[in-house]
Amino acid sequence: MLRPQLNPSSHTTTTSSSSSTQLFASSSCIASLRRPSSPSSVVAAARRTRGQGSSRVVVVCASSSATASRGDSSSDMAAAAAVRVKAVATIKVTVGELINRSIDIRDLIGRSLSLELVSSELDAKTGKEKATVRSYAHNVDDDDHSVVTYEADFDVPSGFGPLGAIIVTNELRQEMFLEDINLTASDGAGNSTVLPIRCNSWQKRGDGTGEREADDRVYDYDVYNDLGNPDSNGDLARPILGGNKQFPYPRRCRTGRPPSKKDPKSETRKGNVYVPRDEEFSPEKEDYFLRKTVGSVLQAAVPAAQSLLLDKLKWNLPFPSFFVIDKLFEDGVELPGVDKLNFLESVVPRLLEHLRDTPAEKILRFETPANIQKDKFAWLRDEEFARETLAGINPYAIELVREFPLKSKLDPAVYGPAESAITADLLEEQMRRVMTVEEAISQKRLFMLDFHDLFLPYVHKIRSLDHTTMYGSRTIFFLTDDGTLRLLAIELTRPASPSQPQWRQVFTPSTDTTKSWLWRMAKAHVRAHDAGHHELITHWLRTHCAVEPYIIAANRQLSEMHPIYQLLHPHFRYTMRINALARSRLISAAGIIELSFSPQKYSMELSSVAYDKLWRFDMEALPADLVRRGMAEEDPTAEHGLRLAIEDYPFANDGLLIWDAIKTWVQAYVARDAAVQAAYDGFAARLKEIEGVIDGRNKDRKLKNRCGAGILPYQLMKPFSDSGVTGMGIPNSTSI
Numbered sequence: 001m002l003r004p005q006l007n008p009s010s011h012t013t014t015t016s017s018s019s020s021t022q023l024f025a026s027s028s029c030i031a032s033l034r035r036p037s038s039p040s041s042v043v044a045a046a047r048r049t050r051g052q053g054s055s056r057v058v059v060v061c062a063s064s065s066a067t068a069s070r071g072d073s074s075s076d077m078a079a080a081a082a083v084r085v086k087a088v089a090t091i092k093v094t095v096g097e098l099i100n101r102s103i104d105i106r107d108l109i110g111r112s113l114s115l116e117l118v119s120s121e122l123d124a125k126t127g128k129e130k131a132t133v134r135s136y137a138h139n140v141d142d143d144d145h146s147v148v149t150y151e152a153d154f155d156v157p158s159g160f161g162p163l164g165a166i167i168v169t170n171e172l173r174q175e176m177f178l179e180d181i182n183l184t185a186s187d188g189a190g191n192s193t194v195l196p197i198r199c200n201s202w203q204k205r206g207d208g209t210g211e212r213e214a215d216d217r218v219y220d221y222d223v224y225n226d227l228g229n230p231d232s233n234g235d236l237a238r239p240i241l242g243g244n245k246q247f248p249y250p251r252r253c254r255t256g257r258p259p260s261k262k263d264p265k266s267e268t269r270k271g272n273v274y275v276p277r278d279e280e281f282s283p284e285k286e287d288y289f290l291r292k293t294v295g296s297v298l299q300a301a302v303p304a305a306q307s308l309l310l311d312k313l314k315w316n317l318p319f320p321s322f323f324v325i326d327k328l329f330e331d332g333v334e335l336p337g338v339d340k341l342n343f344l345e346s347v348v349p350r351l352l353e354h355l356r357d358t359p360a361e362k363i364l365r366f367e368t369p370a371n372i373q374k375d376k377f378a379w380l381r382d383e384e385f386a387r388e389t390l391a392g393i394n395p396y397a398i399e400l401v402r403e404f405p406l407k408s409k410l411d412p413a414v415y416g417p418a419e420s421a422i423t424a425d426l427l428e429e430q431m432r433r434v435m436t437v438e439e440a441i442s443q444k445r446l447f448m449l450d451f452h453d454l455f456l457p458y459v460h461k462i463r464s465l466d467h468t469t470m471y472g473s474r475t476i477f478f479l480t481d482d483g484t485l486r487l488l489a490i491e492l493t494r495p496a497s498p499s500q501p502q503w504r505q506v507f508t509p510s511t512d513t514t515k516s517w518l519w520r521m522a523k524a525h526v527r528a529h530d531a532g533h534h535e536l537i538t539h540w541l542r543t544h545c546a547v548e549p550y551i552i553a554a555n556r557q558l559s560e561m562h563p564i565y566q567l568l569h570p571h572f573r574y575t576m577r578i579n580a581l582a583r584s585r586l587i588s589a590a591g592i593i594e595l596s597f598s599p600q601k602y603s604m605e606l607s608s609v610a611y612d613k614l615w616r617f618d619m620e621a622l623p624a625d626l627v628r629r630g631m632a633e634e635d636p637t638a639e640h641g642l643r644l645a646i647e648d649y650p651f652a653n654d655g656l657l658i659w660d661a662i663k664t665w666v667q668a669y670v671a672r673d674a675a676v677q678a679a680y681d682g683f684a685a686r687l688k689e690i691e692g693v694i695d696g697r698n699k700d701r702k703l704k705n706r707c708g709a710g711i712l713p714y715q716l717m718k719p720f721s722d723s724g725v726t727g728m729g730i731p732n733s734t735s736i
């Protein structure tokens with residue numbers, strides 16, 4: 001089905017009995033676009049891409065009323081006089097890089113755009129389609145440089161019947177964007193009827209068949225079956241995510257590429273990944289993306305690149321010392337010639353093109369992280385480790401300990417004893433015996449990072465890969481009297497295997513040399529787990545992946561004029577293109593994510609496991625997520641209706657301000673009350689205020705999780721940000 005774009009209320013009629021009125025008997029129009037070579041395939045805008053045949057848009061006006069009038073209206077029309085119809089088509093000029101380059105579309109219009117009126121009736125004698133009425137549209141002068149207007153005149157013969165469709169054929173060798181067509185029918189007796197047809201968001205839902213082409217605007221669903229590349233190499237085969245019980249997953253936009261030979265359920269990977277035309281980057285966004293992404297992608301790729309360049313046979317040479325890591329920031333990395341970076345072709349081909357066009361700096365300097373600039377050794381300290389669970393880049397994993405002893409929900413027959421090795425006595429010793437574990441739990445003073453059940457089933461699989469390792473982990477924190485968290489213990493677990501019994505060990509801070517190094521190693525493992533959780537679950541799954549089906553659904557079900565569509569559109573914009581880039585280069589087999597994170601080829605599988613276990617639509621909102629993790633409980637008397645378990649939880653405190661501001665604005669908008677504009681102005685003003693509140697909090701010395709020597713101001717939730725990767729803005733909103 002297509003989305004109707006005709007606004008019936010603007011269908012003005014000056015008389016109710018003229019033949020011109022009967023020509024526009026339809027009360028609604030739907031639009032589709034088809035290619036002459038493939039009449040059944042429906043695409044979406046009046047346009048033609050280079051080297052292809054002309055494209056035709058079919059504006060179908062055959063509504064039920066028109067169909068019902070078949071026969072009757074034919075006889076009416078037979079008696080009616082010829083009708084003169086003027087069509088005015090508006091083409092938007094600014095869309096499309098071709099237009100932006102050098103060609104003035106106005107110069108090219110002569111016999112380049114044809115319009116054909118199609119009757120909704122068949123010929124009574126032959127039973128075949130009636131002849132169409134065709135006319136070329138001519139460019140008319142106007143002062144608006146962002147649109148071009150064409151006009152065409154038709155003499156519609158008597159007996160034509162109600163208008164059923166308009167076929168728009170673009171003969172140009174460039175894309176054009178048809179915004180609307182306004183038809184005015186006059187019968188020469190002073191009667192006229194206007195039929196405005198809005199075309200600028202014609203889309204099709206798709207029926208799960210056909211290969212999509214770059215200029216399609218078809219929104220259809222598919223599973224993640226294009227991450228692997230089984231035809232090129234068995235090692236690059238990946239399971240299908242979505243549509244099966246083992247690996248449930250959100251849907252992605254269907255591209256319809258041919259099936260793989262070795263695994264017909266997988267899709268082959270070739271060329272640019274299709275997204276509907278409206279989801280493509282604008283030329284400005286494309287340029288910005290390439291300029292700003294070259295550096296960051298190269299930085300992500302350089303550790304792999306260095307290894308590759310040092311020794312093509314060994315992909316994962318470790319850094320020999322911290323000193324070498326420091327050198328990345330101080331001296332930078334000498335980039336090899338572009339020709340030597342050809343291996344990046346498989347990862348970032350467009351970036352490579354960009355490098356070729358740019359007189360590249362030979363040295364790639366890594367930007368020193370701001371926190372390292374402030375305090376080079378902060379990351380070594382337990383206090384900073386704990387603080388970052390509340391005010392770091394992944395404040396989504398910390399949760400309240402609600403029962404003790406800690407227990408796994410996994411099958412003990414497979415994974416070993418369910419009960420954790422972290423004992424009450426061990427924790428009480430680390431708490432310096434100020435209270436018992438029981439008291440600490442009842443006072444909500446114990447918290448944890450629980451990466452046990454999620455990772456444990458993958459430990460042996462990941463360990464069987466080269467150059468990586470994995471454990472399940474649990475990390476316990478104590479909320480001290482000054483409102484900060486103290487690290488108490490880390491448990492690492494390797495489950496039983498057919499050849500080995502379960503191994504697990506609890507590590508604690510220590511002044512003993514060996515134990516203190518083991519403690520640091522244990523922290524490093526948890527850091528790796530947390531980084532994986534952030535990238536694979538918090539970022540990819542919750543921010544990018546889980547949003548895509550909503551974008552597809554909104555486009556399939558809602559008119560572009562629908563208020564909810566308009567509300568959501570700025571938030572959806574570019575997400576599908578970014579996700580498609582991710583599927584092709586980042587999360588794909590041997591892509592940057594697999595190269596950079598410990599689970600390697602199991603990275604995306606793990607995000608599917610997390611989707612299965614953790615993702616729930618009604619729990620993804622910030623307040624619900626805080627309650628789910630025990631970090632807040634509902635309290636109607638408290639600000640935002642929530643009482644936080646940790647008073648100074650910067651992510652929650654700042655996030656709830658934003659949440660409330662958005663909620664107030666959206667409620668007013670959805671209610672469609674008369675004060676929508678005032679509500680929006682209030683929303684914008686509130687966000688400005690919130691920025692001030694956040695700045696104020698960052699100067700409050702009492703808030704030790706966000707303020708102090710060597711601590712960067714907590715700005716993750718600041719609503720306004722300069723462009724680029726600034727570490728500010730609203731989490732779970734997709735910009736890149």
Ligand SMILES: [Fe+2]
Pocket residue numbers: 539543544734735736
């Ligand atoms: Fe992102």
